[in-house]
Amino acid sequence: SDGDLHALRLAQRWHYPSVYITNLVRPSYGFYPLLIPGERFTERYLRNCSKIIVPDVPPPYTICEYNLGDLEDVGVADKVEFVGSFVDAAPVNGGESHIFAPISGPVGTRFRLRQIIIPVLSRLKMKSIVSLGEHGDKRVAKVGNCTVYTWLSPQERSNFMANAKLVIFSGGHNTCFEVVNYAKPSICIPTQPEQFANAKKLQDMGCSLIANNRERLTQAIGEMEKNVDFYKKRVRRLSQYARKFKGVDKAVEKIEEVAQEGVNA
Template structure:
């Protein structure tokens, strides 16, 4: 039997996967080390500089659409969201959409003045730091990255995808985003939810406060410490 269980998530009350974990008596030997992220916010250029490069003014809002899943799942997701975004006709809101295809390095396509679609985003963490909101299925990694960077979320899990659905509930309970059930999405719900999270400052405030806590966790460093201490 293991002496310790390492969980790549934040401790309660900010555990993303809280509804997906059943630890019972094993909880006492579980160590929450924080999620594993590639790049931390303090390793990325200043937010204001990034936004300046993107020609965004102070009143402009930037939304990053970052899908996950299989290739066909991403394709259907992007097609649906692009339609909803175009119909919503947001003012001073700019969207960067990633197809999530690392095998394709073609240049981005501008669909409308405020919508740019990339096959793959090399500088994802720069865009995340510059964003006012991220839209995603609700995968653990994307949520963790948004929490580290203090970016509010609108999550669109399928009701049949238990993990993502439960993750989205955790995000709502933390007050850092809202969920829309994928099977129930329509133009009215989409537009209303996006406007709520963008315009209600409590989501940004909560996200920033929780980010301060999250950035105390360096998962890789903690794993190394645990391994070294176990060998002593």
């Protein structure tokens, strides 16, 4: 099950072995207290799982650490396997010719991010690229020294990411590992609690900075420029560590082990 609580309930009811794939167990940053009863309800089913697969690297470098919480306290520490990211970890070479900001998410989220990012980047001397994540007719506009695309193909996105000096994004788990794979220092503008938790861990590891408005984004870019060697060194170290893991292959291996145990039971 990949986040499907109903599937876990059915597995428990029919006594089937179950594997839960998640990067969110007991969030500890910005989680609304009103949602805690639902969180505890979900944990009941997690405790009955045969295995919990986290598509992240093991501690102390786990990016989603603050979204997992105290696994011992939850009662699932012995079931958790950190298999590595599902994002392709093949090494990528590139340059440092621009700042890249791939915007994604619901309409309201994208609007908020563009209102923060574009005015700041358009005033910089350095070239910048922004993707609005709006599928449909492809359009390109120039705002100051910032080139804005309505959307990018996967190949274009990969090229802009590979040649970025700095990446600005919201802190989604997959994009965190995409940025780490390219070994790029970053600035996160979280719009959801789980994104803030990921961003906080990246910041604590010296790979990223957090910004939530135009003023803070401007300051963060300046700080990155002054201390870029520090951030590059930290993110390269994390990137090298993350590449040791083949997340998809390891996850398949663990799922097959659980399935075989179910057959032999």
